[in-house]
Amino acid sequence: MAMQISTGTSELRDITKMERIGAHSHIRGLGLDDRLEPREISQGLVGQVKARKAAGMILKMVQEGRIAGRAMLFAGPPSTGKTAIALGMAQSLGSDVPFTMIAASEVFSLSMSKTEALTQAFRRSIGVRIKEETELVEGEVVEIQIDRSLTGATKTGKLTIKTTDMETIYDLGTKMIDALTKEKVLAGDVIAIDKTSGKITKLGRSFARSRDYDAMGADTKFVQCPEGEIQKRKEVVHTVSLHEIDVINSRTQGFLALFAGDTGEIKPELRSQINTKVAEWREEGKAEIIPGVLFIDEVHMLDIECFSFLNRALENDLAPLVIMASNRGMARIRGTKFRSPHGLPMDLLDRVLIVSTKPYTESDIREIIQIRCQEEDVQLSPEASTVLTTMALQTTLRYALNLIACAQVVSRKRKSELVDVEDLRRSYTYFMDEKRSVQWLKEQQGSLIFEEIEGTSDDVMDSSS
The missing domain is CATH 1.10.8.60 (Helicase, Ruva Protein; domain 3)
Known part of the structure; x- marks a missing residue:
């Protein structure tokens, strides 16, 4: 008699639709109205009215570019919304303004010096909006004519493009023919060709050709035939961080180092040259500096050397707004025997705007x-x-x-x-x-191993640090 083997019922899940719910995934912003007055419950934030209003005022100044190089500290007991308010600020700033979030202990775990790790975090938080003009050929494709040689080695062709006002015929080389074939450009498509890079972008299909085919894909987009000249000058804006510019210029593989993650230490001389170049672009109107926000969580975990570096870095011309968070009261400054409020040295506290958070009702x-x-x-x-x-x-x-x-x-x-x-x-x-x-x-009653003996806990803490 054959034995029947039963298996448990397997459940199939579409893993692409599984959503990761984080501790702060419900936060959408700071929950302020147009007058920067906090609503009681809005955008995922509840209570902490004074702290949110203070964060909103700082946010307004950041957006106007008036508070770069300053620092603020969120101080309060654990689970009173310090990180939540910082993330609300990040959501309100939008995608164009850089927001970098690090935990203070990260600085010690990286394979580079502490000051280099902080410098990279600072430069990640400063954006450069670069403007450049480019020439575009934009219009509706009337006809594509491609002629191949008998062997098929060489290809020549003609592209007829029109707008509502004019029509032009362009001679095509092998590279452009390949690009058009790759993008599957047909007669009736509205395209844009960047003359400097040769990049072809399909904008959609012309309304005039909408009745040519009975069956159309769901993603087919219909657009109007462009007006005016076929060749146009357009301003293109790219936003990159200073750290990205550093990495691209310091590594032989260029921007691929950003994806590899192997950025390593960057020489100060290179950074100085980049700062000079960015300053030149700024004077010529080619670039614009966007000071962003650097958020350092659990800032009391930094040591006295990092705090000294922060003091100097905040005075730099290219410095972002630094927001710190700490849940400590009177605590020992790491790397010293001195105690100070929030575990921060007095000279740094003097530069900082302190915002307190209170326990929730x-x-x-x-x-x-x-x-x-x-x-x-x-x-x-x-x-x-x-x-x-x-x-x-x-x-x-x-x-x-x-x-x-x-x-x-x-x-x-x-x-x-x-x-x-x-x-x-x-x-x-x-x-x-x-x-x-x-x-x-x-x-x-002492059944667990390595239990501390009373009166020696402070000595253990001092020796461990």
């Missing part, structure tokens, strides 16, 4: 939980929402937000889409928060 926490539930596509019952808010007040907000997804898994096990109080309670028993973890350690 109960109503704020309830709203944040609702926003996260919408982001993670979880349905909470009203009773569960109340219990989770109470949990957040008694433990921490982050712990409560982490329980949302865990409780959803528990609820699905009992074939329910609605997360109830019982699901939260079960998740609460599975995962400990920080306070219960400390209590559990006390109950172990």
Whole structure:
């Protein structure tokens, strides 16, 4: 008798549609109106009205290019929205203004010196908008005529292009014929040819030829036949960061080094030459400097050498706005024996605009939980929402937000889409928060190895740093 082999049911998923939900993926901006007044709940941000208004004022000055080379510090307890506000600023700045985000500990883990890592972060945060004029041939293709030799080695041809006002015939070489064939350009297509690079762009299909074919692809775009001259001069704008210009000029493989990630250390002489060239372009009106934002999270992890470098770098002509975040109170400055507010030296604190964030109120926490539930596509019952808010007040907000997804898994096990109080309670028993973890350690009564002896913790901290 043949034995029957059963296999578990396999579930097929379209991995291209799986979305990664991050801790701050619900944030869309700072939630301010036109007068920079913060709305109570907007664009994913809740509460922290004063901090958001201060961030909005700084943002306005950044957009006007008036605050480059300054620094500000978000200081407050953990899970009070410091990183969230910084990400809201990044969303509000738009794609054209550079925003670089690093954690202070990254500086020590890279294969380059600390000052080089900070310099690269600074130069990533400064954009250069380069303007150049180019000549375009733009029109509707009337006819393409290609003649091949008997052997097929050489190709010649003629391209007839028209606008509403004129019509011209161009002689084609082998390179242009190949480019037209590659782009699958046909009679009736509206195209643009860059005369300097020879690049061909298909703008769409002419309305006049819309009835030529019965069947059209869903992505077929119909456009009007261009007006005026066939040859036009247009201004093209490219935005790159200073770091990208550094890498392109310092490596033999050019811009490919950006994709390889092997940027390495860049010589100061090269940077000086690039700064001089960018200054020349700026005077000639060819380029425009866009000061961006560098966000350094957990800034107290930098040491005294990095802080000294920051002091000097902020005085540079090409310096972005530096935003820092710290959750420390009076803390030892790394690399010294001195204690200072937020773990930053006094001379750097003197340059910094300090914005404080406060713990969230109960109503704020309830709203944040609702926003996260919408982001993670979880349905909470009203009773569960109340219990989770109470949990957040008694433990921490982050712990409560982490329980949302865990409780959803528990609820699905009992074939329910609605997360109830019982699901939260079960998740609460599975995962400990920080306070219960400390209590559990006390109950172990020294059964864990490498437990610190009382009175030596400060010595251990000093020797480790």
